Amino acid sequence: MRLRDKVAIVTGAGAGFGRGIAAILAGEGARVVVADIDEKAGNEAVEILVQEGRQAVFAKADVSKAADVEEMIEAAVGEYGRIDVLVNNAAICRLSPLTDLTEEEWDSHLNINLKAVWLTSKYAIPHMVKQGGGAIVNIASLSGLKARPFMAAYCASKGGVIMLTQEMAVELAAAKIRVNSVSPVFGETPMGQGLLEQAAVQYQLGEAELAKQVVLQGIPLKRGATPEDIGHAVLYLASDEASLVTGINLTVDGGASA
Numbered sequence: 001m002r003l004r005d006k007v008a009i010v011t012g013a014g015a016g017f018g019r020g021i022a023a024i025l026a027g028e029g030a031r032v033v034v035a036d037i038d039e040k041a042g043n044e045a046v047e048i049l050v051q052e053g054r055q056a057v058f059a060k061a062d063v064s065k066a067a068d069v070e071e072m073i074e075a076a077v078g079e080y081g082r083i084d085v086l087v088n089n090a091a092i093c094r095l096s097p098l099t100d101l102t103e104e105e106w107d108s109h110l111n112i113n114l115k116a117v118w119l120t121s122k123y124a125i126p127h128m129v130k131q132g133g134g135a136i137v138n139i140a141s142l143s144g145l146k147a148r149p150f151m152a153a154y155c156a157s158k159g160g161v162i163m164l165t166q167e168m169a170v171e172l173a174a175a176k177i178r179v180n181s182v183s184p185v186f187g188e189t190p191m192g193q194g195l196l197e198q199a200a201v202q203y204q205l206g207e208a209e210l211a212k213q214v215v216l217q218g219i220p221l222k223r224g225a226t227p228e229d230i231g232h233a234v235l236y237l238a239s240d241e242a243s244l245v246t247g248i249n250l251t252v253d254g255g256a257s258a
Helices: 016-027 039-051 066-079 103-132 150-173 190-202 210-217 227-238
Strands: 007-011 033-036 056-059 086-088 134-139 179-185 249-252
Touching: 007 016, 016 033, 016 039, 016 056, 016 066, 016 103, 016 190, 016 227, 033 039, 033 066, 039 249, 056 066, 066 103, 066 179, 066 210, 086 103, 086 227, 103 134, 103 179, 134 227, 150 179, 150 249, 179 227, 190 210, 227 249
Parallel strands: 007 033, 007 086, 033 056, 086 134, 134 179, 179 249
Antiparallel strands: none
């Protein structure tokens, strides 16, 4: 198994892409820390993994707050003794016209989507340095590469994740810590469904299904990204097969950026 006995922290792992990532990594032998602010969803994700014979524990954390992040990292090390893989997945996205966007909404997007990537890495990196290396995978977005109307805060935060990933890769290479990002297209997830419902309102399409049809027109393979799609991409970047891969942004987008 590709990640046998490695320890992986996945933030925002209670649902959606995060849950899929956690499941794929655990299925390849990783001991997974499911981190989420939603205690019910996080514990449910852990319960499913444990029932399947995987090793997983839950850590409640608001990853935009340093105290929570530090406690989460220390809990992971206390439970498993090390951190080999960190997946920064937690994110929010709300559609809003630029002039209607509130300061609170702007701050929450930047705090959860971008600041949290720095915070979680900040506290995990010393443990990776001590053990001689590790892998960090940041979940960005196609919206960090291509602008989308009504998504100013989200686009800005995810563009920041891509550039932060590249900076981290260069800075941490000497410590044998590889850092890469994954940019999914529209996700077949609860968050993705919520965005379709918001888009139906903003674009005056009437219903979410019409919004989805519009979205799929821009994807040559005509489907969104599933949690498993993103989980397999993360698995590659986290594994030893990607030992010479650092500083890249892997688009998983059905050809949308081609």
